Amino acid sequence: MLLPVGRDRELSRLRLQCRGARHECGACRRRAPGDRASVRSVDELPGGIRRVTLPLPTRPGHVHTYLVPGSDGWLLVDTGIGAPDAQTTWGAELDRQGGRVARIFVTHFHPDHVGAAADLHELTGAPVFQGVLDYAQCELVWGNPAWSDRLVDWFHLHGAPDDVTAELVGQSSLYRPFIRYQRDPVLVEVGEHVDGWQTVAAPGHADGQLCLLKDDVLIAADHLLGRITPTVGLWPASRPDPLADYLAALDLTIDLDPRIALPGHGDVITDPAGRARELKEHHRLRLEETVAALGSEPRTGYELSFPLFGGDLKPASRRFAVAETLSHLERLVREGLARRHEDGPTVTYTAA
Numbered sequence: 001m002l003l004p005v006g007r008d009r010e011l012s013r014l015r016l017q018c019r020g021a022r023h024e025c026g027a028c029r030r031r032a033p034g035d036r037a038s039v040r041s042v043d044e045l046p047g048g049i050r051r052v053t054l055p056l057p058t059r060p061g062h063v064h065t066y067l068v069p070g071s072d073g074w075l076l077v078d079t080g081i082g083a084p085d086a087q088t089t090w091g092a093e094l095d096r097q098g099g100r101v102a103r104i105f106v107t108h109f110h111p112d113h114v115g116a117a118a119d120l121h122e123l124t125g126a127p128v129f130q131g132v133l134d135y136a137q138c139e140l141v142w143g144n145p146a147w148s149d150r151l152v153d154w155f156h157l158h159g160a161p162d163d164v165t166a167e168l169v170g171q172s173s174l175y176r177p178f179i180r181y182q183r184d185p186v187l188v189e190v191g192e193h194v195d196g197w198q199t200v201a202a203p204g205h206a207d208g209q210l211c212l213l214k215d216d217v218l219i220a221a222d223h224l225l226g227r228i229t230p231t232v233g234l235w236p237a238s239r240p241d242p243l244a245d246y247l248a249a250l251d252l253t254i255d256l257d258p259r260i261a262l263p264g265h266g267d268v269i270t271d272p273a274g275r276a277r278e279l280k281e282h283h284r285l286r287l288e289e290t291v292a293a294l295g296s297e298p299r300t301g302y303e304l305s306f307p308l309f310g311g312d313l314k315p316a317s318r319r320f321a322v323a324e325t326l327s328h329l330e331r332l333v334r335e336g337l338a339r340r341h342e343d344g345p346t347v348t349y350t351a352a
Contacts, residue, residue: 204246
């Protein structure tokens with residue numbers, strides 16, 4: 001998720017005002033993402049699936065959640081962020097749609113997907129299902145008050161100056177008041193079924209991200225996106241080679257060859273295997289660009305993010321650029337095309 005110009009200040013203001021889960025300050029009723037009037041659209045999709053689109057104050061400006069017909073009620077896939085009026089918004093929308101929510105499934109722990117999980121559980125009484133690995137990382141990040149300190153150390157380690165680090169890490173805490181994940185959910189493993197839908201591993205964007213597959217329909221979360229490329233970054237406590245994980249997950253998508261994919265953002269993808277091939281090509285080219293940016297002089301991930309992603313980025317975008325740069329560098333190290341150096345205060349990279 002990338003914050004557009006000007007919205008970082010708005011979220012900072014909201015963060016100062018949001019001290020409780022469901023306060024009633026006027027500013028948040030007017031401005032918080034996901035407020036009472038915030039359902040952007042509901043679209044009927046094949047198989048009776050209903051796509052509920054919620055706005056975001058961040059690019060790409062919206063997130064899709066899905067109401068999926070089930071054996072005894074709706075299966076709700078993802079929840080949007082936990083804005084102050086999330087329960088009110090969802091309560092009104094579910095009344096319009098009719099039926100009961102029998103199960104809630106969280107694809108991954110990022111704010112726009114898990115943020116209102118506790119609100120929806122409280123509203124509907126439905127159990128929340130989440131992957132084992134994903135829930136562990138959810139707790140590590142959103143349930144850990146020391147996580148910001150860990151990010152500070154991480155960005156210092158990879159070359160970000162002190163003043164820049166403060167901005168980069170500040171961005172990561174802006175959403176914390178809007179994340180109310182469900183503690184102790186029903187944990188699921190890869191390959192298990194949730195109301196007839198098989199869970200499919202889709203690491204890369206998030207280590208524990210799970211998609212759902214049934215009757216050649218893939219509920220793809222942020223694994224496949226049609227017009228933008230999902231962020232694949234290296235973070236503290238993440239798996240060591242997230243780009244390799246992502247490329248393998250794309251190969252699995254090609255092998256599964258679903259008929260359509262329902263993404264977390266953007267349009268329905270009518271050729272998921274073809275889109276997976278396009279994303280593989282994108283990362284092949286990005287790896288070539290990363291090789292070209294390396295030389296004999298050691299450079300940090302922060303420094304290398306400038307030739308790869310440009311110099312004119314806001315702090316939130318720079319944060320993701322550094323993480324993406326690192327994931328590509330680590331892939332190159334394992335391919336023997338780059339060298340990592342850890343003999344100083346920062347981690348640096350050179351050409352092999």
